[in-house]
Amino acid sequence: xxxxxxxxxxxxxxxxxxxxxxxxxxxxxxxxxxxxxxxxxxxxxxxxxxxxxxxxxxxxxxxxxxxxxxxxxxxxxxxxxxxxxxxxxxxxxxxxxxxxxxxxxxxxxxxxxxxxxxxxxxxxxxxxxxxxxxxxxxxxxxxxxxxxxxxxxxxxxxxxxxxxxxxxxxxxxxxxxxx
Numbered sequence: 817x818x819x820x821x822x823x824x825x826x827x828x829x830x831x832x833x834x835x836x837x838x839x840x841x842x843x844x845x846x847x848x849x850x851x852x853x854x855x856x857x858x859x860x861x862x863x864x865x866x867x868x869x870x871x872x873x874x875x876x877x878x879x880x881x882x883x884x885x886x887x888x889x890x891x892x893x894x895x896x897x898x899x900x901x902x903x904x905x906x907x908x909x910x911x912x913x914x915x916x917x918x919x920x921x922x923x924x925x926x927x928x929x930x931x932x933x934x935x936x937x938x939x940x941x942x943x944x945x946x947x948x949x950x951x952x953x954x955x956x957x958x959x960x961x962x963x964x965x966x967x968x969x970x971x972x973x974x975x976x977x978x979x980x981x982x983x984x985x986x987x988x989x990x991x992x993x994x995x
Contacts, residue, residue: 820894821886821929822993823901825967826936826977827960831985835936835977836899838986845892849899850881871912878905879920886927895993902927907966911959924970933972934989935964937979 824832833849840846851867854877858865865873882902889896903924909916938957964974975992977985 818886818890818896818928819930821889821896821898822932822934822989823898823903823929823967823972824934824936824977824989825900825904825963827938827956827958827963829956830936830938830960831977831982832936833899834982835985835989836897838982839897839989842986842990845889845894845896847885847889847896847898850878850885851900854878854881867908867912871909871914875905875909875914875920878908879923883923883927897989898929901929901933903966903970903972904963906970907959907963910966911962929972931971931973932975932992933967934977934992935960935967935974936977 824836826832833852836846836848851874854874855866857863858869858874858877864870865877867874879902882900882905885898886902889898905920906916906924909920938960967974978988980988
């Protein structure tokens with residue numbers, strides 16, 4: 817387990833990436849979400865490892881990238897903040913009604929993060945869609961619920977982020993990391 821690895825998770829459009837960006841600005845080591853990068857790459861290359869095309873291929877690409885990021889992060893000192901963790905892939909597959917392959921479940925159990933996971937709750941006031949984020953509000957709420965259940969089932973403790981501006985959220989996370 818890597819006690820200095822912290823995950824920020826939650827449904828789409830809940831402010832995770834904005835928070836992680838602010839924490840990076842404050843000097844924390846951060847690891848970006850792999851999903852959006854994969855979507856951009858697949859769209860640019862005409863690939864189909866996309867959440868609206870080949871969902872299993874998309875999940876496999878996320879796993880490959882997230883495992884590499886996890887290994888690379890071991891060289892970083894102090895807290896490392898991940899914009900989503902490997903368990904998010906299990907949640908994604910569950911949400912899509914797809915089976916979680918044994919190697920994905922094994923990776924989520926082996927690549928452990930700090931027991932405290934930060935969950936950005938669904939927040940209707942800030943939710944937006946774009947070319948990479950096509951989920952509906954209902955889909956975003958369902959994603960948040962599935963991710964909460966997934967992390968709890970894997971033995972993590974959920975710390976819900978306040979529905980507040982980015983600076984307040986970053987202050988909250990910073991205070992939690994110093995406990």
